[in-house]
Amino acid sequence: MVKMTPVLLCGGSGTRLWPLSRKSYPKQFSSLMGAQSLFQASTHRLSGDAFAAPLIVTGEDFRFIVSEQLAAIHQQAQTILIEPEGRNTAPAVLAAALWLAEHDPDGLMLVAPSDHVIPDAEAFGAAIAAAVPRAEAGDLVTFGIAPTRPETGYGYLELAPGADTSVSTPQPLARFVEKPDAGRAAEMLGAGNFLWNAGIFLFSTKAILAAYEAHAPELIESARAAVAGSARDLGFTRLAADPWAELADISIDYAIMEKADNLVVMPYGGDWSDLGGWDAVWQESGPDAAGNVASNNATAIDCRNTLLRSEAEGLELVGIGLDDMIAVAMPDAVLVAHKSDSQRVKEAVATLKEKGAKQATTFPVDHRPWGWFESLVLGDRFQVKRIVVHPGAALSLQSHHHRSEHWIVVQGTAKVTVDDEVKLVTENQSVYIPLGGVHRMENPGKVDMVLIEVQTGSYLGEDDIIRYEDVYARN
Template sequence: MTGLIYPLLLCGGSGTRLWPLSRKSFPKQFARITGDDSLFQQAAKRLSGADFAAPIVVTGNDFRFIVTEQLAACELAPSAIVIEPEGRNTAPAVLAAALGLAQHDPLALMLVAPSDHVIPDQEAFRAAVQAAAPRAQAGYLVTFGIMPTRAETGYGYLELAEGAQSTATTPQALKRFVEKPDAARAAEMVASGTYLWNAGIFLFTAQALIEAFATHAPDILAPVRASVTQARRDLGFTRLDPAHWADVPDISIDYAIMEKASHLAVMPYSAGWSDLGGWEAVWQESGPDASGNVISDHATALDCTGTLLRSETDRVELVGIGLEDIVAIATGDAVLVAHKSKAQDVKDAVAALKARGALQATQFPTDHRPWGWFESLAMGTRFQVKRIHVHPGAALSLQSHHHRSEHWIVVEGTAKVTIDGQVQLVTENQSVYVPLGAVHRMENPGKVPMVLIEVQTGSYLGEDDIIRYEDIYARGQGAKG
């Protein structure tokens, strides 16, 4: 029996390979791609229960409230939410979490897990973690090696030591980490039976990891340690110190540590895994029907084979006719149609959209905030209409605007509204007017969500026309809403 294992969920990524569902403002790990939970929620649930401590989450500043909201939605509380001032790849993120954990329990086991992977068999995975734990407690860095199912060139590989078994159910000796290969080399490795995929999943004690950094990457250890020592607590978030973080190199844990360390072991895993690296993988992981199709709600397929049709909103009906090996993904503001074999090139399309200034390249129309979310419903040259959803007990900042007036009509729940010091309750089917320049605040004092329609009019309607007087979420002047 080992002690509780701390899951470390890495949530910093902002990949575009699943655009338009994954965007910089709301990346893949937070999207519902397979099932009703997001990939992050699935990962958090997979690593919860009797064997596990509450998770440590490392993420970026923009995602902190998405993390808290998604954890709350599956009734999980984190041990810590660590905010990286800037993304620096995996080595600094994992080290920062280890240093934080070591402050109270240096021998604690940490399971490092990307939060955007699919691992369908939760029980098998937990069993593998338990099987790997004794070796990790003995001071080894245990990496999980996935039994390869194709000659993939997009992953690194793990070469087993002589005599090690790729099908073993206990940790095996590891010869070395191998960089992403070309196609011929990948085919050789898969055929040999002595290579596994490197999935970026690791188990070790905080102390073993810190010692490995001290030996192999002292230049990383020093600034990360300083960032952790001088971290600031902020509303339950742990903000790493940005000045020291600026000196931290951008490097993966594979390069920084695993390719150099001794005391390595590999835990073979063959019960199913995908990093959902593109739409073809989503199609595969979604369980195609007898015709090879995966068809979502609000999508209709006629005479299609090998095709993925996804409508991401009940406001859009998607119809596919006579398609073969096509993926079509429709959101409210963007549509991707790609041949399955070319869907990886979506990153080039996103770059093209970005170059011509299309917001869809990086943004969603729905914007998540500490107090809830809002969505732009209509935009004119001098007006904008928003639907604003405020969580029970939440409050927007006390603020004013230089360039716009606002009309608020409550359509669900009850709002507590402050305008120039006057407080009033505004309930369903009531409205209130916020003149230009008035100092105002909107709160939801109730037990159910409050929804209001905001109609803004004015000469400039940007989110940065805001002066903040008080904010329970400690956001600054001009920062978003």
């Protein structure tokens, strides 16, 4: 049996779940619906005997997050394609197809976003299996979700006359429908021949490349050059930047699917959500008898149909007498909105960007290839950070023009280099890094190493780093 390659798209930086989802750490990497992140759950769902190892398409900023989260669930990708810049789904899928044409030319590709929630993996797997014969025959299969409400946040698929949305075999498609207003959405729900557009596709590598040749030939040359000029980099495949920059920013729906005449729809009647807003998170989280969803650090008192989430350790969120409200607390930002306004969260992000607030795009925890850090206190000429370094990981050999640092190890052991001196620093010990000192921190142990860093100086920005050596090949 031909195995399918899951092609997981995880380069997006959506803002509709702000303040949890931000440009520097978008929702697909967050644990919104359980212990695993949405990306990890998607990878796990598309694994097993029917699937080859996944192909991941992501951006420069997320490459180490992807590899770390894969390792945490004991999964390994065929490759991780690094987009030099976001160009939407049509170039991303084309690059994946061109790469697979060199490695598995007769295989099937299952293209899926990495931030969807599909609780019943077995039922979804059955739908995929039912669609395989059409994909092997050369059709392009798109998956449509049986609608349960007049949703205005999704695009729709209109089935051709005589098609049946309730069957478990692919059906003919009449057309794509853009996101409707409330009245039109209600009409389509009542008509019974419309499905939500899930943005999930199954096809052979040969069929999708033929579709690009027929319907979007202008993308082929630059994409082919980007793949041909790609370079291996620490286990990643970095697409060539110059030809990639020439590609149009266009979705696969517009470039291919709305033009193809060999497209069929696989209906899926199980639960599904793209978590496109906090109202969707509320709905998918299973509200209690009063309609409330509260996280472990949140309490609802005399509330109804309300979502309360505290994403900050040690921060208790309490709602009293709230109806149809959303409240999400982070260490550096709090969102409070009526549930009906959940789609307007992106307006808040735009407003914060205009006023120069870093909370618009920057996550309070900064993830790096060696671990992560967070700022605990930031004042005039000083900053206090908590830094976590994973076992075997090392920061770059570096120096600073404008600050000195004092490190106090609170867990594990640090191997510290300061100029010509190398020494081990254990729990409750400290070391001083003078201004201009060439230094590095490593974790030689088997557990996470945690330290508190106190910075002092005239400028404390992250761009005040001169790197001399870096095992992660960062410039």
